[in-house]
Amino acid sequence: MAPPERRRRSTQRDIARRAGVSRATVSLVIGGGAASARIAEPTRRAVPAAAEVPGCAADVAARGLKGGRNRPLGLHTFESVFPTDLRDFSCPFLLGVEEQTARQGYDLMLFCSDGSAPGTAGTERSIHAGGTNLLKIADGCVLLGGNVRREELSALVREGFPFVLVRRREVDDGELSYVAADVSGTAGLVAEPARLGHPCILYLRVPEDTEPTRDRALLVEPTEDNRFTEAPVTTAGTERVRFPEDCSPALLGDPPSWTPEFRNRTRLSPPRAETAGDAVRVLVELLDQETPEPRQPTVPCAFVPGDSVGSVPTPGGRPPT
Template sequence: MAQAPRSPRRRRPTQVDIARRAGVSQATVSLVISGGAASDQIPEPTRRAVLAAADDLGYSANVAARSLKGGRNRLLGLYTFEPVFPTDQRDFYYPFLLGVEEETAAQGYDLLLFSSVTSGVDRSIYAGGANRLKIADGCVLLGRHVRRAELAALIREDFPFVFIGRREVDDGEVSYVAADYVTATSALVAELVALGHRRILHLRAPDDSEPTRDRETGYRHGIAEARLPADHVLIETLDDPADLSADRIRTLVERHGATALLVEPTEDTRLVEALEEAAHAGGLRFPDDLSLALLGDAPSWTPGLRDWTRYSLPRARMASEAVGQLIELLADPASAPRQLSVPCAFVPGDSIGPAPAAPARGARP
């Protein structure tokens, strides 16, 4: 049986077709479709005629081409400097992703998630010297281990972006929405002091990122606000939270005469798993033997996780505020960078208690 002849493939409509249908020039069609500032020069009846012709013909604009020509496509980007889907960090990143997605939709924009042409620490915004984010009108950035040079390059390009978290570069200002680690950490110190603790040991991360520095600043402010002596500022670097065994904790406590610990958590499960092991296998009782509070959230999905005393980051709100700031920057590109700190929420938990009546073994007189 002979096959029926195929119908010719329908050609995609072009701006030339729209111009013929609307009775205008192709230049006019291009201005209307691009949506850029120059399109404001087109009379409203002409604009409506062009859009109606485009709709009748089933025209679909090339989003990438529109972006390259400087038009707006109501598309926001989300770029992360680390993978956002690893199972050991899924709980940390999820509220950020949810907040960005919900606020983007509420503002009437589409969202584009940028992965990377490379992996791990080699992730880069730029490929072959070109800014890959330019397909979007602007972008929300996220991640602990950032490429400072790339942030500076985005600033030089005047590309609109907002970082979730406080970030600094040497030759420009970054728009950001950050958790107020300074106030939250200082408040935790005050909470411990009110329970009678005077020697509070702060275990910080080894890097010098802004969140780590802000936590240390908050700790120092708390000690100063409590009018404790300068030698009560007790800080140790915790290179690998997985090494925080019961013996290591006892050694640190005896070295400083500490009755309480403030620990910077990790985005993954290493710290809380080490603490659970120290309590179960190592026999440490929190808060009977030692009070302990986390300077941030632990992964809430970790099986058997106890209710640690801590403060909680407003991650969904931070993400939502970042999208709002980005849209404000798009509306007013000449405006100054926007920077916002959002309060954290204290979670009482069950891992701190009154200081012991006698000083811990090894405490200084």
């Protein structure tokens, strides 16, 4: 029995010829966004009609013109975030995105290229590699990671492309949609050592000026490891400082790759899986709106008592910190 004849996939050149327009026009209509609004309505209707021709298989972007959705959501990571094991800092984020995407009835596409030639991948990832928004083959995108390029966020805003960030970010070009941890619980975490009699609290943070870092005192970034949170303990240990007898550290965040050999820090724990899942939910809500408005919900953090904050030493002990 002869195999069934394989239908030839329509190209933008084919669609342009059938619709009587240029390839550039087809690209603008398929890409959508603010640029496509300048194209006459009859032309915008002719392009998707030309994509549906018997005997040809239109590509996914052209098919999406007929029903308005392709049904994939994108996940763009600004740096490598895939976990090495289930204790990895990024793992809950990825699980949250996957679970909520499936629950919403979408498929998930991962965007991780940086525009480099094959075999020469760089360390920074670009959304607009080669001057083109690579995310447009998805209906919308969740953006995850710490090494954010603000100029690219501004470009997405100008294009009108729907996206939601995991964690708060700001740009001058307009309001962004994001889901962030509600760090108002910081006050409660500070109150705990104060309740135990500590008169002095040291504010320690990573050496950068980003929105999440300003939002809370001690931030453990996804790209960091335990060296940041363990460094003060190691250094203090050389001076014979005891924890928590002499000094009581508390974290505004979870240490990455927590394992039992590390102390169970007193901390404010952000719900990473829930935050990422809510980003997907917000993205779908934006896609369902005719004129979407930026959304910026927050997710409460959980206070973890841990064992790293203790009572103030007796008068004969070291000065409390």
